[in-house]
Amino acid sequence: MYIDPESWAHWKEIGEFRDGTILMKELVSVGSKAAVSGAGYFQGEYIGLEATIKSAGHFPDEPGNWAYYSFTTPDHKSLTETAKAFPAPACNACHAGAAADDFVFTQYYPVLRAGKGTKGDAVGGTLSNLE
């Protein structure tokens, strides 16, 4: 998972995904369940690239103003140069129902959780859930 530096700085201070946040996700298959260092789940092949962008200006009608993209070819063997946003039911419906923080599945992103700032809470609860 990657986040643009400005939104990361905001997240670390305020604990919210600012308007303009771009998250990129690399999808990776499991390559091995054992290595010389012991048992675990070790990455295999690089099989996809996805993005989500939060922008009230670009996506005024999307829930939470989030739009979702895949830059992966259907066979998961190469990347595309451009992508169209998925329709909301294809992605956003699950994100709205099951994502832990705003529309982001932070329950699966421990480093995002570890870096989350608290300034937003100090000024009146988790603002991102009120949008």
Add this chain to the structure above:
Amino acid sequence: MYIDPESWAHWKEIGEFRDGTILMKELVSVGSKAAVSGAGYFQGEYIGLEATIKSAGHFPDEPGNWAYYSFTTPDHKSLTETAKAFPAPACNACHAGAAADDFVFTQYYPVLRAGKGTKGDAVGGTLSNLE
């Protein structure tokens, strides 16, 4: 996995880990094997931070000039501010024997593999293995 930007640029062009390369690894437990998006391995808790540095100046006697560090407390619950390099048998012996590229386990790092440059090969084989 993270790599310092200068060494990443060198890797993308030449396909070798330059002297001065710093790799950082976040260790994460498996949090779930199923999510609303389907089956998979989803990250759980952030349980460690490790580093390896290649430097002929700092580690002239280490195989490949690589040294290895852990910034994790033994209970895997917090991070340390400083770390001492492990003795070579604790890390480097396995890296020497089983790592796919130089002393790095690129077999488990698909994004590093995908980004590897080829200019180094053009001027006489995989130089990193000849050091």
